[in-house]
Amino acid sequence: MLNNINLSDIRSFILIAQLGNFTKAAEALEVSRSHVSRQISALEKQMGVTLLTRTTRTLRMTQAGERFFHQCESALKQIDQALIAAADDTKQVQGLIRVNCVGGYLGEEMIAQAIAEFMLQYPQVTVDLDFSSPRIDLIEDQFDVAFRMGTLEDAGFIAKHLMDVDMVTLASPCYVDRYGAPLHPKELSQHRTLTGSVTKWSFISADSEKKHYDIHVKGKFTCKNGRALIKAATLGNGLIRVPKVYCEEELSQGNLVEVMPDWRIASVPFSTIFHKDRYQPKRIRVFVDFVSLWFQNRLSSMS
Numbered sequence: 001m002l003n004n005i006n007l008s009d010i011r012s013f014i015l016i017a018q019l020g021n022f023t024k025a026a027e028a029l030e031v032s033r034s035h036v037s038r039q040i041s042a043l044e045k046q047m048g049v050t051l052l053t054r055t056t057r058t059l060r061m062t063q064a065g066e067r068f069f070h071q072c073e074s075a076l077k078q079i080d081q082a083l084i085a086a087a088d089d090t091k092q093v094q095g096l097i098r099v100n101c102v103g104g105y106l107g108e109e110m111i112a113q114a115i116a117e118f119m120l121q122y123p124q125v126t127v128d129l130d131f132s133s134p135r136i137d138l139i140e141d142q143f144d145v146a147f148r149m150g151t152l153e154d155a156g157f158i159a160k161h162l163m164d165v166d167m168v169t170l171a172s173p174c175y176v177d178r179y180g181a182p183l184h185p186k187e188l189s190q191h192r193t194l195t196g197s198v199t200k201w202s203f204i205s206a207d208s209e210k211k212h213y214d215i216h217v218k219g220k221f222t223c224k225n226g227r228a229l230i231k232a233a234t235l236g237n238g239l240i241r242v243p244k245v246y247c248e249e250e251l252s253q254g255n256l257v258e259v260m261p262d263w264r265i266a267s268v269p270f271s272t273i274f275h276k277d278r279y280q281p282k283r284i285r286v287f288v289d290f291v292s293l294w295f296q297n298r299l300s301s302m303s
Helices: 007-019 022-029 033-047 063-087 104-121 173-179 185-190 226-234 244-252 282-302
Strands: 052-054 059-061 095-101 125-130 145-149 157-165 167-171 193-195 200-205 212-216 239-243 268-275
Touching: 007 022, 007 033, 007 063, 022 033, 059 063, 095 104, 095 282, 104 125, 104 145, 104 226, 104 239, 104 244, 104 282, 145 157, 145 282, 157 282, 167 173, 167 244, 185 200, 185 212, 193 226, 226 239, 226 244, 239 244, 268 282
Parallel strands: 095 125, 095 145, 193 239
Antiparallel strands: 052 059, 145 268, 157 268, 167 239, 200 212
16 A cells, blocks of 8 residues: 555645645645645555644644654655756756845845846856845745855855955944044944844954954844945934945945944855755856856955
């Protein structure tokens, strides 16, 4: 009986367990909810065990279902990677690449430019570029590559370093004229600050690498978009802490100035992130190498 079990039924069970309900699994599979329900019923009947306990409001796996899920999830990943590897083209770079990236200058100018040049060189490739702000799960959200600032915390992924991003604390001349310029980070509590997602601002003394100062700031204006923060700061609304590359023009024109010269901010790595254990099709490998070389050339031209 077990020899007759359909692999697609197992795939449906795995997807239900991952997504948490029948409806989402059916939508992902582009089939009806009743079809998925019949698949699970058939699978449980052939195996002679109950995998899912379901009511009108809840869905949970039984102990047998949990054991089955964990073993099959790993096995199906290996099967999927084997299929991709066998079908991967060895001559032509083609297919879809799903990319998630931070927004702002890094994403909207640099990564967008690199992708546009990549597509000119490889016209058979289709790119889906997403600028969603929240941290995403590459596997669950089905992205092939992500671009992120900061250190990589998940050991399941590889981060390929592209550049270090210099951070600066800025204010407009009109703000400084009105409120003065802070000289020490502790003075920030007396100033108006404009913040993105980071509200703990960390500083390093210019005199000693061992001398640090951290302060939690409460923004008068909060926005995860760097352009919006720069706009607000330029008009004199407060102090901002942003990547320097975001506002080179404002600095060169004197519309923004750096404050606290005796305190600096540690640079932040900017990297491309991809799966560690998943087979990377040729288009992904070529794309990652292309973007890495693109950044090398850009940094060389700037030095």
